[in-house]
Amino acid sequence: LICSKYDIGILNLFSLPLWLSIIIALLLLDLGIWLQHYIFHYNCMFWVFHKIHHSDEKMDFSTALRFHPIEIILSTIIKSFYVILIGPPVVAVIIFEILINVVSIFNHSNIYIPKRFELILRKIIVTPNMHRIHHSIVKKETNSNFGFNLSIWDRIFGKYCHITHEKEKQLIIGLEEFNDIKNKSFLNLLAIPFKSYLQPIIVMSVIPFGAIGAIIGHWIMGMDLTIMSLLGLMALIGVVVNDSLVLVDFIN
Numbered sequence: 674l675i676c677s678k679y680d681i682g683i684l685n686l687f688s689l690p691l692w693l694s695i696i697i698a699l700l701l702l703d704l705g706i707w708l709q710h711y712i713f714h715y716n717c718m719f720w721v722f723h724k725i726h727h728s729d730e731k732m733d734f735s736t737a738l739r740f741h742p743i744e745i746i747l748s749t750i751i752k753s754f755y756v757i758l759i760g761p762p763v764v765a766v767i768i769f770e771i772l773i774n775v776v777s778i779f780n781h782s783n784i785y786i787p788k789r790f791e792l793i794l795r796k797i798i799v800t801p802n803m804h805r806i807h808h809s810i811v812k813k814e815t816n817s818n819f820g821f822n823l824s825i826w827d828r829i830f831g832k833y834c835h836i837t838h839e840k841e842k843q844l845i846i847g848l849e850e851f852n853d854i855k856n857k858s859f860l861n862l863l864a865i866p867f868k869s870y871l872q873p874i875i876v877m878s879v880i881p882f883g884a885i886g887a888i889i890g891h892w893i894m895g896m897d898l899t900i901m902s903l904l905g906l907m908a909l910i911g912v913v914v915n916d917s918l919v920l921v922d923f924i925n
Contacts, residue, residue, distance in 0.1 A: 682760015691762060698761030700823075702769045705755040707826040709748065710819040719747065721866040727815065728862060730847040732808050737781035741866065776822045780804040799824050802841060806834050810845040 680686075684694050713719040722744040729736045740748075756766060780799045795803045799820045807818040817834035820827050827833035836844075851857070854865075 680760075681757055683758065684762075685760040691764075694762050695765040695768070698759060698765035699769055699772075701759050702755070702761065702765070703773075703820075703822050704826055705752070705759075706773065706821055707819050707830075709751055709755075710821070711830075711832070713744070714816055714819070719744070722747070724848060724850075725862050725865065727808060727848050728851045728857065729808070730851075732781060732783065732805055732846050734778045734782040736808070737777040741863065743866070773821060780821065795824050797824060798822060805841070805844060805846070806836060808846045810847050810849055815848070 684698060689697070713723040722741040725741040725744070726736070726739050729739055761769075776799070780801050781804065782801050784801055786794065786800060786802070791800050791802055794800050799818070799822060803818055803824065804820075806814050809815055814834055814836070817832050818824075818827055819832055824833070854861075
């Protein structure tokens, strides 16, 4: 709404028909999700949180819901900036959010699709078999097939990975580092990112992202102090206080 009201974003620089703006916006939003996913794999600050999504050893639709809360917060902030940059119609954002959630559940599922039809289908969209390769324990395969919706981005950027049907049947899901972790409870998975050697970097990096989130909340809500800002500040204080001893140990 703000983008449309103040003509913010690339699409608002042109007088395009609504239908064309929606199509272009959906394509750009999908590209943005692909780029974000790629960055979350190759940037250590984001990977320590995103790897929790890859901790599942048996992939099904519930895997689509396995995300660390901090990754969700970071993802929302990044997506907000991307929406401001694009300036899509409101209806395009609503359609995309519904689409990405439905498609995410679909491509994380263990639905069987006949191989011939599946190979044709994956030329357009990300299928469960295609995305299952992304969840492989083999690092080269993990760092491929980043798409959630359209499969074209992986092909364009050279990140598409195809393996034989026989190898797909023997595919091992998960990450090697989680093989040694016996306690894979919900609370322990939440704590894992803060137990790594990257903890001090994470603590210092979350602060500016939290501050940016508070500013966005203040701007969008139009209040002196939004609920989003309060929750963000409380979370940041909790992270810094709980992890301060580890930060001191790391420096020493």
